[in-house]
Amino acid sequence: MNVSTMNANSITDVITEKKEEAKNNVVLEIKDLKIAYSGELAVKGVSLSFLKNEITAIIGPSGCGKSTMLRCLNRMNDFILGCTVEGGVLYHGVDLYGQDVDPVEVRRKIGMVFQKPNPFPKSIFDNVAWGPLINGFKGDIHALVEKSLQSAALWNEVKDRLGNSAMALSGGQQQRLCIARTLAMEPEVILMDEPCSALDPVSTAHIEDLMFELKKDYTLVIVTHNMQQASRASRYTAFMESGNLIEFGETKNIFTNPKEKRTEDYVTGRFG
């Protein structure tokens, strides 16, 4: 804070500055988002903001539209036949569904990790290096692969066998490889669609630790079925039900002091 804010109007100034700051921290914002599959609404008008360097969890019963919404954030819904999107998805204020937006460009900036580990049936090295290389990476690819694998906490386990097939890794290792692969693209946002649902508790703990590390440099949005995971890992939580956003707020409030009855029922396990 500089000297000019120390004058008589300082409090007002500070407040506006804080507001301004919060606004700048919004990386992704969705406004009245409606997503339909062949005309049938799966997401019925949701508005939400995702803040920089925070983990936001989206929870809700199966079929509530949370994965659909997540896929919309980097235009992975484009590949689903009959999927239509209305409303806005703003990335730093730019509508991702705008006319002149290239979806390939979007996905470079907003990476995604899927429910089931899906490494390419190639070597560990190639899995990580492929994304940057096809996107015109120039520089030391070996250094980038090492850095990405280290950030994904996988380096020590695989450094002696980078040439081996990724399919020989365990499920948890494969998922971390998929995260490393995403990190190698140096995205700003990482979307995770139930990243631990196919993993055992030890691997899940690995990935959760990793998420804490990652939020220093990335903005994370995770969809999860696992209530504990949402409460442990995330700063903000959105609760969805049958295509509607029921409640959004700080995770501790959602889990300990929810405003909505339905949220309470869900997080305490009385429903869903």
Place this chain on the structure above:
Amino acid sequence: MISPDLSRRYFKAKLFRVFCMSVSWMGVLILGVLLYHVCREGLPWLDMQFLEDFPSRFPKKAGINSALFGTLWLISFTALFSVPIGIGAGVYLEEFETKNAFSRFVDLNISNLAGVPSIVYGMLGMVIFVRFFGLEESVLAGAMTMSLLILPVIIISTREALRAVPGTIRQAAFALGATRWQTVYAHVLPQAFPGILTGIILALSRAIGETAPLIMIGALTYVAFVPEGPMDEFTALPIQIFNWASRPQQEFHELAAAGILVLLAVLLLMNSIAVIIRHRLENKNQ
């Protein structure tokens, strides 16, 4: 009430197993009988002289040289035309095309084309390639006709192979900012390739045994020279075999059997090459 009548259920299971086993052995048995007959008649005639000589009206002097090389020429050119076009069309239809009423119409037509009798393709080839384009009774006209015949098979099997590649691989690639072409080229095609190769081999095996369209476009039954270029006239193994088999003398029937053995050998060779390539690719993918 659940009745644990296990012996009855096991009996049914066993019955079904025996049924499946007997029908699969039936195929082997029929092939065995066929091979036995062909070998018994043909093997005595099969020697270098048979491979090196041209057809003759004296059975002792008759050989299969021109037909063998005609078939090799024909099948090489057929592969040259049909493989790139077939794979290209399959990839387009499966990976790039937007699904709508028109695409469904195209799909339906390709499936139907795969079932059109080969003689119809022969007529088409005669009218278009032989007469309209003036290619006459050349290897080129034959190969183009054969390509038309097997293209639907290659396209369909290419699409099946592409469809068998899990969608998660495509999603993974797209999520890394890959374009559709990068995704298809780097991940989908390599994984689908063994399946595509199988389709190609099946299609070429069909082409190598086809006689009707070749006769239709006017491939000769008596050729005493080896084609030296794509514009030369030619004959092919099945035509030669048919020609010998339709003569009254027993010796020519035995020559036909020897010709069948040569045809089977070529087929087996093609299949083995494909199996080796496929095996290598699968190892590389793993």
